[in-house]
Amino acid sequence: MCGIAGLIHREKSSDVGGELTSMLQALKHRGPDSTGFALYGKPSNSECVMRFKLAEQEDLKKGFQIHDDVKERQAEVDRRMEEMGVRLTKKEVVTEYACRYRFTFDGEMKRLADYLEDVEDVEILSIGHGLELIKDLGDANTVSAQYDLSGFEGTHAIGHTRMATESDVDIRSAHPYWAYPFNDISVVHNGQLTNYWSFRREMERRGHRFVSNCDSELIAVYIADRIDQGDDLEAAMERSIEELDGVFTYVVATEDKLGMAKDVMAAKPMVLYESDEFVALASEEVAIRSIFPHEIDTYDPYEGEVRVWQR
Amino acid sequence: MAKIDSRPSEMGMRTEQLTGRTQEVFFSVEESANLTYPWASDVDFEKHTKIDAQDGSASEINQRIRTLMEEGYGSISILNPGAKHSLGVGILSRLSLRFEGSLGYFGCGLLDGPNVVVTGRVGWSCAENMMAGTVVIEKNAGSTFGAAIRGGDLVCRGDVGSRTGINQKGGTIIVGGRTGAFSGFMMQRGRMVILGDAGKNLGDSMYDGTIYVGGKIADLGVDAVEGDLTEFDCEWLKRKLNLYGMEVSNGVENMTKIVSGKQLWNYDNLEPSEKKLVL
Numbered sequence: 001m002c003g004i005a006g007l008i009h010r011e012k013s014s015d016v017g018g019e020l021t022s023m024l025q026a027l028k029h030r031g032p033d034s035t036g037f038a039l040y041g042k043p044s045n046s047e048c049v050m051r052f053k054l055a056e057q058e059d060l061k062k063g064f065q066i067h068d069d070v071k072e073r074q075a076e077v078d079r080r081m082e083e084m085g086v087r088l089t090k091k092e093v094v095t096e097y098a099c100r101y102r103f104t105f106d107g108e109m110k111r112l113a114d115y116l117e118d119v120e121d122v123e124i125l126s127i128g129h130g131l132e133l134i135k136d137l138g139d140a141n142t143v144s145a146q147y148d149l150s151g152f153e154g155t156h157a158i159g160h161t162r163m164a165t166e167s168d169v170d171i172r173s174a175h176p177y178w179a180y181p182f183n184d185i186s187v188v189h190n191g192q193l194t195n196y197w198s199f200r201r202e203m204e205r206r207g208h209r210f211v212s213n214c215d216s217e218l219i220a221v222y223i224a225d226r227i228d229q230g231d232d233l234e235a236a237m238e239r240s241i242e243e244l245d246g247v248f249t250y251v252v253a254t255e256d257k258l259g260m261a262k263d264v265m266a267a268k269p270m271v272l273y274e275s276d277e278f279v280a281l282a283s284e285e286v287a288i289r290s291i292f293p294h295e296i297d298t299y300d301p302y303e304g305e306v307r308v309w310q311r
Numbered sequence: 312m313a314k315i316d317s318r319p320s321e322m323g324m325r326t327e328q329l330t331g332r333t334q335e336v337f338f339s340v341e342e343s344a345n346l347t348y349p350w351a352s353d354v355d356f357e358k359h360t361k362i363d364a365q366d367g368s369a370s371e372i373n374q375r376i377r378t379l380m381e382e383g384y385g386s387i388s389i390l391n392p393g394a395k396h397s398l399g400v401g402i403l404s405r406l407s408l409r410f411e412g413s414l415g416y417f418g419c420g421l422l423d424g425p426n427v428v429v430t431g432r433v434g435w436s437c438a439e440n441m442m443a444g445t446v447v448i449e450k451n452a453g454s455t456f457g458a459a460i461r462g463g464d465l466v467c468r469g470d471v472g473s474r475t476g477i478n479q480k481g482g483t484i485i486v487g488g489r490t491g492a493f494s495g496f497m498m499q500r501g502r503m504v505i506l507g508d509a510g511k512n513l514g515d516s517m518y519d520g521t522i523y524v525g526g527k528i529a530d531l532g533v534d535a536v537e538g539d540l541t542e543f544d545c546e547w548l549k550r551k552l553n554l555y556g557m558e559v560s561n562g563v564e565n566m567t568k569i570v571s572g573k574q575l576w577n578y579d580n581l582e583p584s585e586k587k588l589v590l
Contacts, residue, residue: 264511266454266473266491269435285394285434286415293393295412298432299451300472303492303510 001163003027004175004188004270005282006251007291008156008258008309012277013042017144017152023280023287024140024159030283031163034174035143036135038186040311041154043130043255047089047102048109048183051125052077052116055097056170057137059121069121070097076119084112094147098125100132110181114209123172123211128184130154130255135174155311158253160188167214177217179224180209184255187223189216190283191248191268199244219250227254237261237306251281259308266303273298279309354385356407365391369398380406394434399427402444416453419446422463435472438465441482447555454491457484460501466555473510476503479520487557493532495522495569504548506559514569522569523548525559531569538570 005023007016016039024035041049054073059066074093081088081103090102105112113124126133132152136143140161144150160175167173179185193199193215200210200218208221219240226236237252237259247267252259260281262270271285273296280288285298301307360379364372372389376399379387386407392398396415399408399422406425410418413431423442428449435453438446441460447468454472457465461481473491476484481501489507498517508526515532522535523544531537548563559566574581 264492269453271434271453284396284415285413285432286396289394289413295431297450298413299470300453300491303473 001030002175002190003030003161003283003287004158004190004249004251005160005280005287006156006158006188006253006258006260007278007280008311010277010279010309010311013153013155015151016040016154016157017149019291020157020159021140021144021150022290023282024161026287026290027161027283028139031161032139033164033169034135034137034162034171035140036133036160036162036175036188037143037147037149037157038126038131038133038159038176038178038188038253039149039152039154039157040130040184040253040255041132041152043128043184045129047104048127048129049132050101050103050127051098051133052101053098053123053125053171055121056172057097058170060097067096073119073122074099077116077122080115080119081112084115086112095136098134098136098147109183113181124178124180126178126186127181128178128255131178131184131186131253133176133178133186135160135171135176137169137171137174155256156253156258158186158188158251158258166192167212172212173214175214175216177212177214177220179220180211182224182228185220185224185227185252187216187220187250187252189219189248189250191246191250191263193218193244193246193248195245215246216250219244219248219252223252233257233259234306234308237308241304241306249283256311257308258311259306260301261306262301262303264304270301271298272301272307274309353383354380354404354406355383356385358384359386359388360384361388361390363390364393364395364398369395372398373400376402376406376408380404392431394432396434399425405444413450422446432469433467437467438463441465443482451488456486456490457482460484462501464551464554466557468555468557470507475505476501479503483551485552485555485557489526492529495520495535496532498522498571502547502551504551506557514571516575517569517571518573518575519571523563524567524569525561525563525565528567528569534572534575535569536572538568540564540566540568544568 054070087104092100134147175188176186196215249262249268249270273280388409392410392412394413394415397417400420402425403423408427410429414433416434417436418433420439422444425444427446430449432450433452436455439458441463443462445464447466451469452467452471456471456475459478463482466485468487470488471486471490475490475494477496479498479501483502485504492510493512495514498520500520503522506525509524509528511529512532514535545563
């Protein structure tokens with residue numbers, strides 16, 4: 001089933017970490033397997049933020065050697081970053097298997113990302129000037145507390161509560177998906193893509209990499225590919241309605257925008273609240289109500305509808 | 312049980328034999344017979360109370376409504392429903408129920424007699440399988456609004472999502488604004504009134520029933536065709552809309568009437584060339 005949510009403040013920054021935690025916790029019944037956040041903080045032109053994991057959470061339960069392995073993997077990441085000329089400004093080990101690095105880098109980002117992911121079991125969750133992508137097993141409150149997300153100051157965010165149906169219960173298959181290796185693009189999705197494999201093969205032929213077998217990852221890659229080819233976000237999303245087959249509602253975020261798209265069958269839910277200062281959207285109104293307890297006017301977007309908001 | 316044997320055949324249905332206690336009012340020509348039941352519980356509509364739903368679960372709130380009805384309360388207001396799911400379901404008796412706010416999914420499902428007002432919005436599948444009574448939504452509604460309703464009046468003053476009245480089997484659905492795609496999908500009986508625009512595939516695969524549209528129709532679904540709007544239709548529309556203080560901007564005389572082409576009924580008996588024409 002899965003639950004998706006997003007929000008954007010148009011004129012200010014806010015505690016988007018806390019707000020999205022509330023929204024996703026209200027959607028827990030739609031998917032308790034894992035929860036993911038894509039949070040957009042104050043963007044820095046010079047600095048990048050990278051979130052990456054060194055192992056799956058469940059790997060840590062498999063013997064004693066894994067703890068040493070994780071440390072070695074991190075050391076190897078550090079060594080490779082230094083070798084590539086990355087200037088690290090801040091290093092945080094958020095959990096034993098998940099890290100957050102701030103750095104400056106003048107080289108080619110894809111080359112760096114490829115080189116770091118070449119380290120065994122290392123997966124980059126996101127790189128961006130504003131985007132920070134966090135996902136782990138458990139409900140929103142659990143993940144938010146684990147990664148200290150409440151109080152995260154930013155302008156917009158998207159998130160996902162996952163009911164695993166077509167791939168495993170692990171961090172790799174959890175949403176959101178970052179559009180590797182494109183900065184600051186993330187996607188959450190509710191639905192099924194029926195032309196996933198044929199489209200994935202086409203994307204792979206064009207040089208894109210996939211880390212999971214989850215159909216939702218295709219949307220992130222597709223959108224990034226279209227933007228890379230010159231489409232703006234709205235045009236890329238409009239095109240996705242035509243080209244992606246299946247039933248879906250998805251939410252995408254870039255450094256300064258939030259968008260949603262619904263397939264022509266409108267078989268997956270989405271509720272919208274929109275004001276001059278703020279936009280919130282979610283699979284169920286109860287998620288929006290978790291941050292707006294008073295009465296508000298909401299509505300359902302229609303079949304084939306694409307909406308984009310700028311912060 | 313009223314004798315209804317002849318009605319299906321008069322409507323063109325061949326084999327359906329309707330049974331069940333609510334079936335006798337499905338085809339009643341008396342409008343009021345579709346709203347209440349003579350065997351409804353004896354509640355006092357002058358006896359009013361309020362429930363604050365802020366902290367209760369759906370089942371706790373629904374159970375509280377039942378208890379109050381057993382105590383004779385005929386008029387109940389629910390404060391702070393907070394878009395919770397499945398509120399106000401399974402009420403099988405007369406009751407004046409008012410939600411001061413919005414409901415989530417599956418609100419007011421399986422009703423058989425009450426008169427419900429929701430001052431806010433409702434999520435997907437509002438009033439699913441309603442047998443009788445009235446449900447009036449003051450703002451917007453989500454998709455599958457009035458799925459498989461069998462009787463009563465279901466009204467939304469705002470816009471409604473896709474698949475409105477999917478599998479509708481009786482009663483009346485009125486939409487003040489627009490509806491999404493596949494509204495009236497597999498409709499079997501009853502009436503749907505859309506004062507605004509209708510989305511794609513309106514009335515797709517409908518068996519029977521009537522859809523009236525005041526605005527534009529994106530396109531018609533398979534086997535849905537335009538019918539002749541008669542004086543009887545106009546009179547009925549005026550009377551029905553007047554009940555809820557609603558009107559069509561262009562006048563009911565200019566509404567478009569959509570009915571079943573009734574080709575799919577006999578689909579298996581059609582020649583291949585005829586099947587192509589149907590689809």
